[in-house]
């Protein structure tokens with residue numbers, strides 16, 4: 325068998341650390357791997373057909389450009405006189421945008437470049453919390469804030485509640501006439517017989533709206549205007565993100581076998597380990613602050629796409645090296661049910677150098693003369709070795725550079741991998757029927773005045 329696949333040469337995946345040859349009896353035997361790989365072959369072929377017949381809009385999204393032009397124009401207009409851009413929306417209507425914004429340092433204090441400092445601040449409120457929202461809206465600066473409200477369905481209670489509370493606050497501040505300049509909506513186009521509360525509400529106020537792609541569901545929307553809007557706000561080259569994503573689709577079309585296509589290998593391994601080796605938990609652990617939201621985005625993608633009909637594995641987001649000091653004990657020595665994906669960004673020579681004299685004084689001679697990036701690199705290479713010795717399966721994904729193209733490729737990789745895993749498991753990766761019940765019961769409680 326072959327180990328190591330490239331996604332359009334943007335990164336390198338290795339599943340060697342999941343195999344019996346590397347980690348012993350807890351790894352996958354060559355025959356089991358070959359058998360699962362053969363089962364994914366028809367699904368890879370079906371995916372190629374989905375592309376050719378334009379049946380899966382996600383695979384074509386990277387080729388579109390008109391929506392980027394429209395989003396750029398809307399953002400430029402909205403940003404006039406703005407000091408803060410507030411993004412409301414939840415789940416897939418926020419996590420992709422957060423992931424892309426983080427490439428430009430969002431949520432990593434003290435790292436903003438001069439260009440980023442010159443732009444309006446970017447804030448995301450994806451969780452509904454009364455105290456938080458009161459704090460956000462209780463400010464004399466509402467006129468300098470802009471509110472981008474994203475909901476594919478236009479009916480998500482949390483997002484509607486945020487939008488309505490903000491409209492009321494803006495009105496109360498005497499800014500009612502400014503509302504069409506202060507707000508922007510992203511939601512599905514009007515469809516007869518389908519209510520869209522956000523669209524109806526915003527139309528009433530004359531608020532401009534961008535169309536949410538109808539063929540791309542929330543947790544797959546990071547490459548549409550939903551995810552690209554916050555990226556643009558942080559000054560990220562969104563066309564390069566799409567080019568990176570396209571490289572993965574190109575790799576799919578060019579692949580001669582499932583083994584040649586990294587997302588097919590990733591999906592095969594995740595499913596095979598769960599079925600053959602009792603793996604119940606999938607840990608996504610990047611070693612880079614700028615990828616920590618990627619792990620959060622992946623958690624929704626994997627959980628909602630695969631957790632149905634009794635199938636699925638539990639995704640956990642982790643961050644290296646931080647979580648070596650938190651969750652690693654469990655991954656190394658807890659129940660044999662964890663499978664780790666470690667994402668490494670080449671970091672040797674990056675960052676400040678640790679002074680040898682001071683390191684010696686601190687009793688940490690080994691750190692002396694190394695950069696911070698050298699230390700992180702050593703850790704991120706030592707961990708898979710330690711996992712292998714403990715007989716714990718691990719996949720590594722190596723990035724020579726973290727930039728727009730690589731991140732676009734990673735996002736497309738994980739989305740295709742998840743779709744393929746779903747199809748291999750025999751579940752529909754695009755719905756989430758079980759989340760409805762809690763929504764219905766919430767509505768009932770509110771209607772009863774509970």
Ligand SMILES: O=P(O)(O)OC[C@H]1O[C@H](O)[C@H](O)[C@@H](O)[C@@H]1O
Nearest residue numbers: 414415416417475476477480542
């Ligand atoms: O974009 P929206 O329609 O507001 O949906 C936002 C989120 O909420 C739903 O409950 C789903 O579980 C998620 O898959 C979705 O991303």
